[in-house]
Amino acid sequence: MTAPIDIIAIGNALVDVIAEAPRAFLDERGIAHGSMRLISAAEAETLYAAMPAGEAISGGSAANTVTGMAALGARPAFVGRVADDQLGQIFRHDIRAAGVEYATPPSTEGNPTGRCLIVVTPDGERTMNTYLGACQELSEADLDADAVAAAQILYLEGYLWDPPAPRAAMQKAIAVARAQGRKVAFTLSDVFCVEGHRDDFKMLLEQHVDLVFGNEHEVCSLYQTSDINAAMAELARHACTTVVTRSSAGAVVIANGQHHAVPGEHVARVVDSTGAGDMFAGGFMAGLIEGRSLTDCARIGCITAAEVISHYGARPKADLKALVKAKLG
Amino acid sequence: MTAPIDIIAIGNALVDVIAEAPRAFLDERGIAHGSMRLISAAEAETLYAAMPAGEAISGGSAANTVTGMAALGARPAFVGRVADDQLGQIFRHDIRAAGVEYATPPSTEGNPTGRCLIVVTPDGERTMNTYLGACQELSEADLDADAVAAAQILYLEGYLWDPPAPRAAMQKAIAVARAQGRKVAFTLSDVFCVEGHRDDFKMLLEQHVDLVFGNEHEVCSLYQTSDINAAMAELARHACTTVVTRSSAGAVVIANGQHHAVPGEHVARVVDSTGAGDMFAGGFMAGLIEGRSLTDCARIGCITAAEVISHYGARPKADLKALVKAKLG
Numbered sequence: 001m002t003a004p005i006d007i008i009a010i011g012n013a014l015v016d017v018i019a020e021a022p023r024a025f026l027d028e029r030g031i032a033h034g035s036m037r038l039i040s041a042a043e044a045e046t047l048y049a050a051m052p053a054g055e056a057i058s059g060g061s062a063a064n065t066v067t068g069m070a071a072l073g074a075r076p077a078f079v080g081r082v083a084d085d086q087l088g089q090i091f092r093h094d095i096r097a098a099g100v101e102y103a104t105p106p107s108t109e110g111n112p113t114g115r116c117l118i119v120v121t122p123d124g125e126r127t128m129n130t131y132l133g134a135c136q137e138l139s140e141a142d143l144d145a146d147a148v149a150a151a152q153i154l155y156l157e158g159y160l161w162d163p164p165a166p167r168a169a170m171q172k173a174i175a176v177a178r179a180q181g182r183k184v185a186f187t188l189s190d191v192f193c194v195e196g197h198r199d200d201f202k203m204l205l206e207q208h209v210d211l212v213f214g215n216e217h218e219v220c221s222l223y224q225t226s227d228i229n230a231a232m233a234e235l236a237r238h239a240c241t242t243v244v245t246r247s248s249a250g251a252v253v254i255a256n257g258q259h260h261a262v263p264g265e266h267v268a269r270v271v272d273s274t275g276a277g278d279m280f281a282g283g284f285m286a287g288l289i290e291g292r293s294l295t296d297c298a299r300i301g302c303i304t305a306a307e308v309i310s311h312y313g314a315r316p317k318a319d320l321k322a323l324v325k326a327k328l329g
Numbered sequence: 330m331t332a333p334i335d336i337i338a339i340g341n342a343l344v345d346v347i348a349e350a351p352r353a354f355l356d357e358r359g360i361a362h363g364s365m366r367l368i369s370a371a372e373a374e375t376l377y378a379a380m381p382a383g384e385a386i387s388g389g390s391a392a393n394t395v396t397g398m399a400a401l402g403a404r405p406a407f408v409g410r411v412a413d414d415q416l417g418q419i420f421r422h423d424i425r426a427a428g429v430e431y432a433t434p435p436s437t438e439g440n441p442t443g444r445c446l447i448v449v450t451p452d453g454e455r456t457m458n459t460y461l462g463a464c465q466e467l468s469e470a471d472l473d474a475d476a477v478a479a480a481q482i483l484y485l486e487g488y489l490w491d492p493p494a495p496r497a498a499m500q501k502a503i504a505v506a507r508a509q510g511r512k513v514a515f516t517l518s519d520v521f522c523v524e525g526h527r528d529d530f531k532m533l534l535e536q537h538v539d540l541v542f543g544n545e546h547e548v549c550s551l552y553q554t555s556d557i558n559a560a561m562a563e564l565a566r567h568a569c570t571t572v573v574t575r576s577s578a579g580a581v582v583i584a585n586g587q588h589h590a591v592p593g594e595h596v597a598r599v600v601d602s603t604g605a606g607d608m609f610a611g612g613f614m615a616g617l618i619e620g621r622s623l624t625d626c627a628r629i630g631c632i633t634a635a636e637v638i639s640h641y642g643a644r645p646k647a648d649l650k651a652l653v654k655a656k657l658g
Contacts, residue, residue, distance in 0.1 A: 017419075019426075053396075053423035053644065056385040067382075086415040086441070090346075094382035097348075112415070315382065 005077045006289045011062025011157035012135045013080035015087045018118040019054030036128040044131035058094035062157040064314045068282030070099035071320040077101035083134040087113035107134045136163035140172050149180045158189030188214035194221040212242045213281045251298045262298040265306035275314025280305040334406045335618045340391025340486035341464045342409035344416045347447045348383030365457040373460035387423035390607050391486040393643045397611030399428035400649040406430035410467040416442035436463045465492035469501050478509045487518030517543035523550040541571045542610045580627045591627040594635035604643025609634040
C-alpha cells in the first residue's frame, strides 16, 4: 500500500445488470416489487434470459460506499471476492479507477462473479435479484490483518452476514480491529437481512460494533415494532452510535442516549434512489475521518445521498468534495 | 426461425465500455479526439486499465441498426461472432431481448468477445477504441445461406470489411443474395474504413450493392475530394442508390441520377451522437421493408436518428413505431 488506509470495507463484490421492465414483469414471476432477494445461479440465468436489454455497471453496497468516500478524499480499501472472469475484471477496474485500494485475489475456480439483476419499473423503483456467486467464497485468508489493525474504521456490510465463510472473515476482522481500539461500523443493509439475522445483528450492536447504519424499516424490524420511536428508544440504550436514515426527512443520530435530528437535503428530482443508503454511510464516515461532529457527519451523508439519487446509477458523478465544501465549508 | 426474416445484418458483435474522461486523457496518449480506431488486445488492456470507471452496454454498428428495425416492427436477424464468455452472454442476451434473431454460435476458443472502449469527453464527443476479438473469427461457415436467400435485404457493415474471414463471409452472402434478386445494402461505416478499402468499397458500390449509406466525410473520402457536391455527382453516375447523411441538415437520397434532399429532424438537445448513423440506416431500411418511398424512408431515418441522439446510448429508448406514426402516419 502506498498511502495509509483510513477505512477498510468488507462487502459483496457485485456487478449490477440493470434493465427497465413493466410492473407486470415482476408480478408474473411473483417477485415482490422493490425487494432485494438472493437467487441461485439457475434462477439468475432464467431471470436474465427473460429480462429486457440492459447495462452492466459495478455495484455492491459497501463498494459503492467506499467509492463515495474516495471521492470525498478518504483513502479506502475494499475486501470482497470476484472470480477471474470478465465481470470480475469490470468490478476490479471500476473500484480501482475510483481510487479504492482493492487487492482481494479473484477466485480461479468455483462460482462466477456475483451479479445483481436489477429491474427498474416505470415508478422508478428498483427490484434487486442478487446472485452472490464468488462473493460467498470470501474467507478469513483474504483478510490482511495488519491493514485492518491500522485502519481507523472497519466497515461491514450486513448483506454479507448470510454466507458463512465471509461472516467468519468479518468476525475475525472485528476482533482484530477492536483489539487495536479501531472503530467498527456496520450497516443493517436490508429488512430481509435483519429478519434473517436479528439475534446476530442485535448482539453485534450491543457488544461488537461502534456505529450502525439503518433506515427506519430496518431498525423497526430489528426490535420487531412498527413504532420508529420505540425502536429508537431501544437503540438509545446501547453504547453504540446508531444513525437512522429517513429518506427525504434526513437522518437521526442516536449517541450517548441522545437523539440528534438532521434535515434532509432538497432534491429537485429523484431519478434513481439506488445507492442512497450506501452513499449516506460513505459521506458520514468520510466526515468522521476528517474529525467532524456527528451532526456534521450526518449532514455530509445527506448531501452525498442527495447527489446519488439525482442521477441514474449508485456511484457518485458530481464533485462530492466541492459539493460538501459549498454546503458545509 | 419462427417468423420469416426481413433483413439479415452481418456486423461486429461488440460490447461498448463507456467512461467519461477529460480531453487530456486522449491527448496524453496520442489518441485522435472523435476518432474510431482498431486496437490490439494488449492496447485494449492498457487503455482499459487507465480509463475511469464506466458502464458496459451492447453495441456494434449493424447490431444497433437491427435493434432499431425490430423496434419499428421489422423482423431482423443478426450474424456476428462473440466468444463463449460473459461479454458474449451480454451481447447475445441484449440483441435477442430487443427482438432480433441471433443464432451465430460463440467461439469456444480463440479471442474473447470484442469490445469498444469509448471515451466520452466533456464536449460530448465519443472516441472509440475497438478491440475486435472474436468478431474477426466470423467465417463463411456461420452463414445460413437459405436465410440470406430468403430475406428481403442483406445489410453489411463496412467496419467488418477489414478482417479477411468475415469479409469472405460477406462476399459469399452478397453472391447468395444477388442470385435470389435480394437487395444488398452496405454502410461505409467510417472514414478510416473508406481510406483502408477505397477500391473495394467503390467496386462494391459500382457492381455488387443496391443501397449504400455514408455521411458527407465518408463519401468525400471515397472520391478523394473535399467537395461534397462533386462526391454526390460521382455517386449519381451509378445504379446503386446512395443515402448521404448530413447530421442536423438531414439526408440526401441519390437514386436514378436524381438527388432528393430530406430535412433533418429538430432535436432539443443532442445528448450523445453515437448511433445516429446506425439508427438512420435502421429507420431507412424499416421504411423500405414497409414499401415506403425513398424520401419517406429517409424521413423515418431522420426521426429515428433524432431519437437516439437525444439520450445516452446507441440503441433506441422511445417507442419508435409510435414516433414514426405520429410524424409520418
